[in-house]
Amino acid sequence: MTSGDELCTRPATELAALVHSRAISARELLEAHLARMDRYDAVLNAVVTRDDAAARAAADAADAALAAGAPVGPLHGLPVAHKDTHATGGMRTTWGSPLLRDTVPRADELVVARLRAAGAIRVGKTNVPEFAAGSHTVNPVFGATHNPYRHGLSAGGSSGGAAAALAAGLVPLAEGSDMGGSLRNPAAFCNVVGLRPTPGRVPTWPAPMGRSTLSVQGPLGRTVADVALQLSVLAGPDPRVPISLSDDPAGLAAPLPERLDGLRVAWAPDLGGRVTVDPAITTVLTASLPVFEDLGASVVEDCPDLSGADEVFGTLRAWLFDASFGDLVRRHPDQIKETIRWNAGLGARLTGTDLARAEQRHTRLHETVVEFFTRYDVLLAPTTQVLPFPVEVEYPTEIAGVPQEDYLAWMRSCTLLSPTGCPALSVPGGFTPGGLPVGLQVVAAPRLDRRVLEVGHAFEQATRFGEHRPIL
Structure with a gap:
């Protein structure tokens, strides 16, 4: 008999x-998954809104469809957050903001609709930073999400609740979004x-700005094959989306x-000298590089x-922030966190010349x-520049003694790559001697997501780093 914990x-x-x-x-x-949430999530704070009754009704309907021999989707019966x-x-969607806590x-x-159409069972919503701004998951509605590998440390963000829920076995699949690393950093x-x-x-x-390419949505999973399976149902054209492939x-x-x-791999430990990376991360990833040669x-x-990636990302992000949050900031300045006010303020001051240059x-x-x-098939780089940090810290202000100028600077290992249009995968890359996870970023040419x-x-199969589950 398979135990609930083994299933999870x-x-x-x-x-x-x-x-x-x-x-x-x-x-x-x-x-099995609901029981695991009951047991562990009060400490993790990963799944912040649930509707167990609706999920049970959907699961019963999924079983009835199978029993009747009805055609079913590739994710039929799988819980998803x-x-x-x-x-x-x-189901309530708060964006982590007190202004929208009852929406x-x-x-x-x-x-969401595509996962439902593929047969997935909605179990709840995963925690985010306020309006998904920043790579540390904490907000004034639900508080902080904790890292399953060490309580008291950040789970990353902005899809931090999703990544923590996956690592802890609360759900087998989750989804998120990524403008400056929000799928890669928490992974x-x-x-x-x-x-x-x-x-x-x-x-x-x-999407109010449907032609923008800076922010994307995508899958998270415990294995690459799980991510590929979920991507196969999330991807595909939609006539309402002008950039859909x-x-x-x-x-x-x-x-x-x-x-x-025969794969040609480029390794960029500091992205050509453009980022400062904690030496503990570089040490772990450098030790893993011989695996590629063995393969x-x-x-x-x-x-x-x-060159120019910082300006492109910074300008287009500020423009999007003003378009998305500028009115809210002007109407409710005391109810929006400072980093969003700062970023939207930058956008409000942009000129047409600024946007044209970007x-x-x-x-x-x-x-x-x-x-x-x-010349190369893939680029490898660290996913993050820092290890998980205490949840009380809003964002790292220095890395290896180097001051970081704003709340985005510590995420540049991801933000420099976002405006390239390249697919970028974060896969488990090993652990520090203290037991903290490190991510390896795999990047390919635009549209080569399969690569x-x-x-x-x-x-992943050669190293099995992803099989090292946290002790909860």
């Missing part, structure tokens, strides 16, 4: 097969897998290789020229990385 630590791909074959029921799987910035019809959307947004902090897809791979709707997503979930023969790849130290640099940056990836999944999977 299995890969989602295995759980999907068990439900489809009726070896376990969707209701049994759901109850949604980021608390993503609208869920009939109940009338309909699902697209990322690294919590020893799970997070993918920032190519912009347009996972269409975002509704038309590629057939079915192949994204195909079996992943375990060898990397048949060649590895050299190199990095694309990321877009020109954006274009040159794209051309630069496309040329770089004619980062293949490389991440081969590394």
